[in-house]
Amino acid sequence: MNILxxxxxxxxxxxxWKLAASPLLGKLYCAPGNAGIAHECEVVALDICDHAAxxxxxxxxxxxxxxxGPEAPLCAGMVDDLTxxxxxxxxxxxxxxxxxxxxxxxxDLCRDNDIPTAAYARFSAAAPAKAYLRAQGTPIVxxxxxxxxxxxxxxxxxxxxxxxxxxxxxxxxxxAAGAEVVIEExxxxxxxxxxxxxxxETAIALASAQDHKRAFDGDEGPNTGxxxxxxxxxxxxxxxxxxxxxxxxxxxxxxxxxxxxxxxGVLYAGLMITAEGPKLIEYNVRFGDPECQVLMLRLMSDxxxxxxxxxxxxxxxxxxxxxxxxxxxxxxxxxxxxxxTTKGSPIEGLEAAAQVEGVEIFHAGTKSExxxxxxxxxxxxxxxxxxxxxxxxxARAYQAVDRIRWSDGFCxxxxxxxxxERETARQ
Numbered sequence: 322m323n324i325l326x327x328x329x330x331x332x333x334x335x336x337x338w339k340l341a342a343s344p345l346l347g348k349l350y351c352a353p354g355n356a357g358i359a360h361e362c363e364v365v366a367l368d369i370c371d372h373a374a375x376x377x378x379x380x381x382x383x384x385x386x387x388x389x390g391p392e393a394p395l396c397a398g399m400v401d402d403l404t405x406x407x408x409x410x411x412x413x414x415x416x417x418x419x420x421x422x423x424x425x426x427x428x429d430l431c432r433d434n435d436i437p438t439a440a441y442a443r444f445s446a447a448a449p450a451k452a453y454l455r456a457q458g459t460p461i462v463x464x465x466x467x468x469x470x471x472x473x474x475x476x477x478x479x480x481x482x483x484x485x486x487x488x489x490x491x492x493x494x495x496x497a498a499g500a501e502v503v504i505e506e507x508x509x510x511x512x513x514x515x516x517x518x519x520x521x522e523t524a525i526a527l528a529s530a531q532d533h534k535r536a537f538d539g540d541e542g543p544n545t546g547x548x549x550x551x552x553x554x555x556x557x558x559x560x561x562x563x564x565x566x567x568x569x570x571x572x573x574x575x576x577x578x579x580x581x582x583x584x585x586g587v588l589y590a591g592l593m594i595t596a597e598g599p600k601l602i603e604y605n606v607r608f609g610d611p612e613c614q615v616l617m618l619r620l621m622s623d624x625x626x627x628x629x630x631x632x633x634x635x636x637x638x639x640x641x642x643x644x645x646x647x648x649x650x651x652x653x654x655x656x657x658x659x660x661x662t663t664k665g666s667p668i669e670g671l672e673a674a675a676q677v678e679g680v681e682i683f684h685a686g687t688k689s690e691x692x693x694x695x696x697x698x699x700x701x702x703x704x705x706x707x708x709x710x711x712x713x714x715x716a717r718a719y720q721a722v723d724r725i726r727w728s729d730g731f732c733x734x735x736x737x738x739x740x741x742e743r744e745t746a747r748q
Contacts, residue, residue: 322625323383326351327369327399328390329358331652331685331703332610335617336390336624337361338683343625350382356694357684369394372402379408386411388628392468392607395586396422411628413606416582420573420604424473424503425466427604434576436569438601439506439593447491450502454483460507464603465490467498471546472659474603476507508602510595511739513554514612515562517570517590518627521583523636524574526566528619528643529557530612531739536659538735545659546700549736551649551711552615555743556594565592565599573604585631614683614703615648647740649714650705651722652685653732658699666729668694668702674721679707679714682721696729704732711740 322345326337334357341349341361352375354364367378370393379387389399389412398415412418419426431438439462444450454461463486465473473495477483483504490499512534516527531554536542557565569590577584589605589612608616617624621642630639655662668687671694675682683705686698704721708714715737722732 322385323348324386325384326388329353329355331683332613333390334358334683335614339617339624343623345625355684356687356689376406412586417584418606421606424464434572441505444502462505464503465495465499466501469495469498508593510593511556513592515565515590517588519584520631520634520636529554547611548652548733550611551737611650614650618648619644646707647711647714649737650703651718653702653730654700666696669726670724674724677721679717680721681705711737
C-alpha cells in the first residue's frame with residue numbers, strides 16, 4: 322500500500338517510524354515532514370492546508386491511504402475532501418472533529434449525554450464572563466473555544482489572572498479561537514491521557530499514558546503542548562480504564578453517531594481522575610503529542626491494519642497487542658518555549674544518544690542544512706526510551722539527553738516522577 326502521512330512533528334515521526342515497519346507498506350510519503358522523518362520515508366513539500374494539492378498528489382502517486390496527523394487539517398475538513406475524491410483517509414470528518422475544534426460543542430455534548438465533566442459556562446463577551454468568575458471564585462480554568470495549538474487553556478489561581486486570560490482571548494490574542502470562551506470548574510485529581518480507536522460504531526481502547534503539560538520541573542510554569550509523557554499511566558487501573566470507556570468514550574461515539582457525524586479515527590480523552598472517578602477535561606481528535614511517541618514504542622501489533630479497520634468500520638473483531646515494557650519520552654524544546662523561540666541553532670550528539678539501550682529519538686521541529694541538524698521549532702526533539710519499569714525508561718531517556726549537545730535547548734528533568742514515586746514506594 323502507498324501511504325501519505327500529513328504533518329511535521331514528533332507525533333508524525335513516531336507514526337512514520339511505526340508505519341515504515343509494516344509488511345503491508347509499499348511507499349510511504351510524508352508532507353511536509355522534518356529532518357528525522359526524512360530517514361523513515363520520502364518527504365514532500367506539500368502545503369497540507371491546500372486540499373486540492375494534496376488530492377492531486379494522492380492521485381499522481383496512487384496513494385491508498387492518507388493518515389492525517391495534526392488537528393488543524395482535520396477541523397478544516399481534509400478527510401471530507403479526500404473521501405469525496407475517492408481517497409481513503411484516517412481521521413474524523415470536519416463535523417466529528419468539532420469535538421476538538423470547539424470546546425463549547427464538546428461540553429454541550431457531555432451535558433446532553435450525561436458524560437462526566439467539569440461544570441462550565443460559555444461566553445461571547447468579557448463582562449458576563451468576569452461576573453461569572455466572581456460568582457465561582459478561583460482556582461478556575463479559562464479556555465478559548467477554538468484551536469489554539471495547545472495555548473488556549475489558562476488555569477487561573479487568582480481573579481486577576483483569570484481576568485487577564487479573558488481580556489487576552491476576547492482581545493484577539495488567540496485570533497478567531499478566542500471569539501468564544503468556556504469557563505470551567507477546576508477539577509482536583511490526577512490527569513491521564515486515554516486513547517481509543519473508533520470506526521463510527523465500535524471503539525477499542527489503546528494503551529494509557531500520562532503527559533506533563535507545564536514547562537518546568539515540579540509542574541511549574543506555563544502550559545505547553547506537552548514536555549514529556551510515559552505509558553502506561555499507573556492511575557489508569559483496569560477498573561478506571563473500563564469506566565473511561567463505559568462512561569466517557571462509548572457514550573460520545575453513540576452521541577456522534579446519533580447526530581449523523583459518526584466518529585472515525587483516534588479519540589483522545591484528556592481525563593482528570595477524581596475521587597468520584599474519571600471526568601473529561603477535553604477531547605482531542607488525533608493522537609496526542611508527545612503521547613503518540615510512547616504508544617508507538619509499546620505497540621506490538623502492526624499499526625497499518627488498525628488504521629484501515631478504523632476507516633472501514635471493521636474494529637468489532639479487532640485486537641491490538643502491547644509490549645509490557647514502560648515507555649517514556651522527554652521533550653527537548655528551544656529556550657523561550659512556549660513563548661517566542663529562535664530557530665537555526667545546531668544540534669549534535671544525536672547518534673551517540675541513540676546508542677543508549679532502549680532509546681529511540683523522534684524529531685519534532687528540525688531541519689537538515691549543510692549536513693547539520695538545526696532546530697526549527699518550539700518543541701524540537703523527543704528522546705524516548707523503553708524499560709522494564711518507568712524508572713528504568715526514565716534513566717535511559719535522560720542518559721540519552723545528556724549526550725545531546727544543543728546550547729539553545731532545555732527540558733524537564735522529572736518526566737514520569739509520579740510513576741517513579743509509586744514504583745519506589747512498592748519496593
